[in-house]
Amino acid sequence: MARQNRQISLDAPRGRKGVLARTPQPSRDRFGRFSESFARAMGTSGFLIGMTAFVFVWLLWNITMPVILQFDPAATNFTLLTLILSLQASYAAPLILLAQNRQDDRDRVQIEQDRQRAERNLADTEYLAREVVALRMALTDVSDEAVTRDVLRQELRSLLDQLDARSERSDHVDARPEAR
Secondary structure (H helix, E strand, C coil), X not given: CCCCCCCCCCCCCCCCXXXXXXXCCCCHHHHHHHHHHHHHHHCCHHHHHHHHHHHHHHHHHHHHCCCCCCCCCHHHCCHHHHHHHHHHHHHHHHHHXXXXXXXXXXXXXXXXXXXXXXXXXXXXXXXXXXXXXXXXXXXXXXXXXXXXXXHHHHHHHHHHHHHHHXXXXXXXXXXXXXXX
């Protein structure tokens, strides 16, 4: 067969023939959320009590009712109930595993975020510790050079004593010529 020559359309990307050509696929996230809600519901006491009541009523009906009204007689070892419970278990196990895998993924992401947060906190703490040490060293330097009131008074007294000594010397020098 000869290949058909079709006009190339430049207004649409290659390989897409429209919305109808695509096969719809369910969202993995939507199915994952469904599996988590299913697993969460199966793990409740309400589900266990409800399932126990369902099985009890099923057995009671098929044991006590006349044979004509029994839909799963005890003579067949409750085959239909066994099939229903097996079907429920065969769907529950993979859904629970999927929910656990999603929880593991969330835990892994949370652990990584916690590790990164701990690293940032450690770096911040080390930085603050270095800053505190630098401040202490600066305060030590300042306190060694700082002039307290007592030191200032002592320095002023020593200056006054020096001035008094000079004035006394100058008085002695001035007094000598007068004595001549």
